[in-house]
Amino acid sequence: MKSIITVVGKDQVGIIASVCSILADKKVNVLDIDQSIMDGYFNMFMMVELEASGETFKLVKEKLKDLSDKRGIEITIQRTELFDEMYKISRRPLWLELRMSLKLKAWLKTKI
Numbered sequence: 001m002k003s004i005i006t007v008v009g010k011d012q013v014g015i016i017a018s019v020c021s022i023l024a025d026k027k028v029n030v031l032d033i034d035q036s037i038m039d040g041y042f043n044m045f046m047m048v049e050l051e052a053s054g055e056t057f058k059l060v061k062e063k064l065k066d067l068s069d070k071r072g073i074e075i076t077i078q079r080t081e082l083f084d085e086m087y088k089i090s091r092r093p094l095w096l097e098l099r100m101s102l103k104l105k106a107w108l109k110t111k112i
Contacts (some may be wrong), residue, residue: 001051002031002080008102009073013036016044016076018071022063026051029054033046043102047080 007019016035027030028048034043050057061077068075 001049001057003048003057003060003077004080005044005046005048005075005077007035007042007046007073007075009042009071011040011042012070012071012073013050015071016066017072019064019075022067023048023105025065026040026055026060026063028055028060038102043099045099048077088092089102 007015009015020030028050029052030046030048030099031045032047035042037043051061053060055079057079064075064077073075
């Protein structure tokens with residue numbers, strides 16, 4: 001099953017390593033990754049494949065939630081089916097809406 005992971009929070013050393021460490025430990029394959037830093041905030045979007053790992057979506061979600069709490073960042077994982085349904089409604093993928101929203105917020109901070 002393909003899923004989307006989003007990570008947002010104050011930039012700090014080791015965010016990518018800690019997320020990828022959990023995924024590697026659970027044998028979750030990273031299919032694609034995009035990350036950026038905007039005005040000191042780290043943003044990452046990942047497409048992953050859980051099917052071959054043998055781990056449940058719920059277990060991976062719990063491990064990422066634990067990391068989210070430990071590091072003080074926001075980590076979410078959602079099945080791609082949810083994004084596909086959102087795309088049908090908005091005509092734009094949800095991850096794109098989120099990325100555009102984050103860029104707009106960063107731009108607005110410079111203007112206010």
